Amino acid sequence: MSSNLDVLYRQVIMDHYKNPRNKGELDGTSLTIDMNNPTCGDRIHLTIKVENGIVVDAKFDGEGCSISMSSASMMTEAIKGKPIENAIKISKAFSDLMQGKDVDEDNLDLGDIEALQGVCKFPARIKCAMLSWKALEKGLGQE
Numbered sequence: 001m002s003s004n005l006d007v008l009y010r011q012v013i014m015d016h017y018k019n020p021r022n023k024g025e026l027d028g029t030s031l032t033i034d035m036n037n038p039t040c041g042d043r044i045h046l047t048i049k050v051e052n053g054i055v056v057d058a059k060f061d062g063e064g065c066s067i068s069m070s071s072a073s074m075m076t077e078a079i080k081g082k083p084i085e086n087a088i089k090i091s092k093a094f095s096d097l098m099q100g101k102d103v104d105e106d107n108l109d110l111g112d113i114e115a116l117q118g119v120c121k122f123p124a125r126i127k128c129a130m131l132s133w134k135a136l137e138k139g140l141g142q143e
Contacts, residue, residue, distance in 0.1 A: 012115035016070035021077050024059045033139040037127050042068040046135040048079075055079045055087050058136075065128050067119060072132035074112045084140055091133050098126045 026047040036043045042064030049057040058076040062069070075094075079087040093103045094113055100120040103110070119129045 006118065009115040009118060012112050013066060013070045016073040016112065017066040020060075020069060020073040022057075022059045022073065022080070023061060025061055026057055026059050030057075031139040033135040035131060035135045035138065037064070037068070037131050039124075040065065040068075040128060042128055042131050044068070044072055044132050044135050046072070046132060046139060048136070048139050050084065050140075053084050055082055055084060060132060064131070065125075067116070067125050068128040068131050071113075071116055071129045074116070075132045075136060078109075078111055078113055079136065087136065088140060091137055094133055095130065098129055 025045065026049050028049075030047045030049040033046045033048075034044070035046075042062070044060055044062040044064070046058070046060050048055060058080055060072040060076055062072065075091075078090050082090070090108060090110070090113075093108050093110065094116075096103050097110075097113070097117050098120050116129050119125050
């Protein structure tokens with residue numbers, strides 16, 4: 001990865017960390033998933049509202065490092081308005097990205113999520129990035 005791209009990706013990650021999107025909790029009938037990463041102390045509280053097979057809204061709360069919190073922010077942005085099947089496809093693509101595998105981006109719009117691709121070089125941080133995605137898969141019955 002070029003150093004300019006590296007700097008840009010770091011800026012995107014820090015922007016999501018400092019200005020998280022969809023932070024909070026959904027009221028009413030929503031799926032609620034709580035997960036944590038005991039090795040580093042990251043915690044995620046994810047609420048998802050699904051109607052007619054579409055993820056109509058998603059919010060998160062929790063605490064953790066910049067990677068786990070920015071990943072949760074990016075994830076909620078990526079899945080809102082998507083059919084459950086697409087949300088799962090994005091989650092699987094993110095998992096592949098974290099394993100250093102090539103992702104077919106032509107069929108998926110990963111948006112800001114691509115900024116996290118450098119995390120795969122740091123195995124200890126992959127669990128941080130994956131925490132909210134694991135919560136999503138658990139909530140949608142895919143774990």
